[in-house]
Each structure stands twice: as structure tokens, then as C-alpha cells.
Amino acid sequence: RVGLLDLDLYGPSLPLLVQPKDKAIRKSTKKGSGMVYPIEHEGVRLLSFGFINANSGVQGSGEKNGAAIMRGPLVVKVVAQLLKGTDWGELDVLILDLPPGTGDVHLAVCQDLALSGAVAVSTPSKLATADTRKGIEMFTSLGVPTLALVENMSYFVCEGGGKHYPFGKDKVQDDSTAKLTPTVQFPISMAANAACESAIPLCLARPESAVDELDTFETLAKIVSRELLRIHHGDTESKDCVRFPTDESNELFDIASVQLGLDSAKNDFTLRLFSKEGAVQKRIRPANLRSRDPKSGDEIKDSPFLDQKQNDPIVKLHSSSGGGGKKTSPSVTPVKVERKGRYGFA
Numbered sequence: 001r002v003g004l005l006d007l008d009l010y011g012p013s014l015p016l017l018v019q020p021k022d023k024a025i026r027k028s029t030k031k032g033s034g035m036v037y038p039i040e041h042e043g044v045r046l047l048s049f050g051f052i053n054a055n056s057g058v059q060g061s062g063e064k065n066g067a068a069i070m071r072g073p074l075v076v077k078v079v080a081q082l083l084k085g086t087d088w089g090e091l092d093v094l095i096l097d098l099p100p101g102t103g104d105v106h107l108a109v110c111q112d113l114a115l116s117g118a119v120a121v122s123t124p125s126k127l128a129t130a131d132t133r134k135g136i137e138m139f140t141s142l143g144v145p146t147l148a149l150v151e152n153m154s155y156f157v158c159e160g161g162g163k164h165y166p167f168g169k170d171k172v173q174d175d176s177t178a179k180l181t182p183t184v185q186f187p188i189s190m191a192a193n194a195a196c197e198s199a200i201p202l203c204l205a206r207p208e209s210a211v212d213e214l215d216t217f218e219t220l221a222k223i224v225s226r227e228l229l230r231i232h233h234g235d236t237e238s239k240d241c242v243r244f245p246t247d248e249s250n251e252l253f254d255i256a257s258v259q260l261g262l263d264s265a266k267n268d269f270t271l272r273l274f275s276k277e278g279a280v281q282k283r284i285r286p287a288n289l290r291s292r293d294p295k296s297g298d299e300i301k302d303s304p305f306l307d308q309k310q311n312d313p314i315v316k317l318h319s320s321s322g323g324g325g326k327k328t329s330p331s332v333t334p335v336k337v338e339r340k341g342r343y344g345f346a
Helices: 072-084 104-112 126-141 190-198 208-233 286-290
Strands: 002-006 039-041 044-048 093-097 118-122 146-151 183-185 253-263 268-274 279-284 315-317
Touching: 072 104, 104 126, 118 126, 126 146, 146 208, 183 208, 190 208, 268 286, 279 286
Parallel strands: 002 044, 002 093, 118 146, 146 183
Antiparallel strands: 039 044, 253 268, 268 279, 279 315
16 A cells, blocks of 8 residues: 655656546545545555646646745645645555755655655766765754665666666765665666656556566565565664663663653653663753753853753653752743654654
8 A cells, every 4th residue: 555745846747657547636525634635546546746736826736837936934834735634544655756955845744754764866976976965864864764775877788788887887886875775776768768758657567678677676665665664663773772871771762762741740841762671751851951952962051041050961860759840931831842753843
């Protein structure tokens, strides 16, 4: 059960690559949901900005409605609507086709969803690999692992059967960021181009001349499914773990499973972390959290929220015995906590 969402708002290509018989987007029957059903084509549920009615009020929607000229805030709203306003039903995998780069669409997706992983696509050139490296680094910094790397237009096979690399061999694999990532090489292919031109995906057309191309797709599918299985069923140890320096047990806690809540009685955050050995709960004072750099965690000098006399640490062991701590200024009292992305909160 697979869904495919085309989130390239500035150049939605899915309507050009597939031609469903019924392109109508219908309202969901769930009462009061305000959601829509995706289009279903050959067993895959699809949605793209290009399928949205041209009279939706958003510039650029529809297949033939001109360029999408949108500022960042509107892009974020449209992405949120496509993600949360679609009744996908029960899916095993939802694939998001993102535009190149590291812009508003990527940040909006990473903030709103706990992504399982990413597949990076590049071509064998220094310019393309530089952009791909930035994308991998961005996803890594947001807690999203790169499951596989695709080197597109990597080689071609001549009539004599020889394999030629016109842009150089293994350029993507030689990049330091990609060395530990499984890589597949997709050829320059007349069959793949014909599939795009005819709007019949290669996996459906399956021409006899596309043996290498279909084998490459199968290899990529196996890599992604294997990595997803490991992530969701714990077959490998999580790389995103933390230790507490004061903890003598040297226990590793998985930050992807962290839970953050509010202790309304004390106006504090309650942090719960989980490991293979068990779990621990700690308390974070909002004032001390505000006095730390959000990226490094280092203490900000001369912060108005820092209590120089108390010099309290940012994390304290949670105590159920109560006790009156120092009162927190209303300006830093937590009101609501929402999960954002894989391990972020707001």
C-alpha cells in the first residue's frame, strides 16, 4: 500500500509522468474532516499540486495554469494542506517527491512529519554532488537518515555491449558524505525517456530492452525496504543517541523516541528518554532552557534568563517529593508543547 505525493510546488511533474483515467479530486466522506481523497492509479495513491483544480485560488495549481509564484509562508501553508488535508487511508509507505535544494518545502516537511528516511538523487558532476551533499547534511541535522543515494545518468551501454561513463565513474560514491550510503547507478536510458514521454512508468511498461533499468529499480526498492525494516523494527542500533555526563551507568538514550510534556504544577518541562535498559524522566526549567544556545546547548553569557546565583543546570533529576523551586517569570512559562519532525518540539 503505497502513496506518492509530489511536493515540487514550483514544477509539479507527476501529472506529466502519469495519466490516470480519472483525475478528479473528491472530498473525503469523513464528516467534518474537510479532507480530500488522493487519485488512485494502478494501485498507487497519488496527489500533486498539478492535479489541484486551477480554480483553487492558489496561483500555479492545475496542469496548465502558469507558474507558481509563492513566497515562503504560502509555500508552507500549501505543503501543510497537501500533507494533512489528504485522506490517504491505510498506507505502508508514503513517498514524498521533494524539489531540489534545501528550501521552505523541505523544512516544512521535516518540521511537520517524523520522516523515516530520505533517498538522495544526483548526477555525476561536481556541481550536482555539491548540492546533494548539502541536502544530505540538512536531513542528517534534522534527524532524517539517508537510506540510499541514486546516481542518475551514470553510464550508457553501447550497441557492442560496453559500459561507458561519459561524466566520470563513481563520482557520487567518492564524495565523503555518501561513502557510507548504499548507492545505485541509473543509466542514460532511451527506455526510461520513452516511459516519461508516454506517461507510462517504466515499471508498468516493462520493455524487454530495459533489463538494466528495471534491475536498478529493484535494487533500489530492496535497499529502501531493508533500511525501513531496520529502522522500524530495531534491527540496528540507533545512531541518534545521547548520554548524560553525570550518569555513571553510561547508558545510551534514543533521542528519536524522546517525549516532552508539561508539568503544570511547577511550570516546568518533563522530559522522558528511553533506552534498551529502561527509561528516565528529567525536569527542565524554562528559564534555564532559554539561556542556552538552541544549536550547541552552550550557556549564553549575559542571558536575562540565567540565574547567576543559583547556576542551575539545564537538566535536573525529576523529584516527585515536590519542594518549592524558584518561581519562573511568566514570560518564559510553557503553555503548550507540539512535536515537530523526528525529534523536535515547539
